[in-house]
């Protein structure tokens with residue numbers, strides 16, 4: 001994939017950006033629409049430094065014929081806004097050995113614990129997750145008890161229980 005940066009669209013164009021971004025990719029790379037298989041938005045931001053607010057996109061372009069990519073990248077090597085899209089796929093750094101007598105322990109089932117347990121499982125370990133609080137339905141009842149009736153359940157509230165604090169996050 002080829003990453004194109006600094007593509008500026010008006011706010012009206014940014015409402016439905018796909019056709020405009022495809023046209024921009026064709027123009028920037030000197031290709032016809034048939035030569036482009038897909039344009040994925042990697043990032044959208046807004047530039048409000050001038051009177052007219054603009055949307056600024058970074059996109060990844062997949063060519064219909066991926067074999068063309070090296071030559072196209074070489075042609076635009078001097079352009080800082082055209083580059084190979086970085087490989088951002090996360091790969092597990094290690095794999096669990098076939099025989100694993102001990103299992104890793106994850107303490108807490110908030111976002112950190114959930115993610116730690118997930119990646120350990122993806123690596124082939126069999127994590128044991130310990131959570132001191134209650135399952136989410138019960139703690140929701142307890143938390144509302146505090147917020148609505150001012151009754152604090154010390155072991156089950158916004159801080160403690162399945163899902164961690166983020167279960168009651170603002171958004």
Ligand SMILES: Cc1cc2nc3c(=O)[nH]c(=O)nc-3n(C[C@H](O)[C@H](O)[C@H](O)COP(=O)(O)OP(=O)(O)OC[C@H]3O[C@@H](n4cnc5c(N)ncnc54)[C@H](O)[C@@H]3O)c2cc1C
Pocket residue numbers: 107108109110111112113130131132133158159160161162163164165166167168169170171
């Ligand atoms: C009301 C509220 C609103 C929030 N809103 C937002 C928001 O809008 N956006 C945002 O990004 N962040 C928000 N946050 C912050 C966000 O929730 C935290 O940053 C996030 O939950 C931290 O994740 P964590 O896994 O590190 O810890 P926690 O979510 O705190 O999880 C820790 C877990 O470990 C468990 N635990 C603790 N001690 C033990 C033990 N000894 N044994 C076993 N288990 C244990 C706890 O019960 C808990 O489940 C909010 C937090 C609160 C309280």
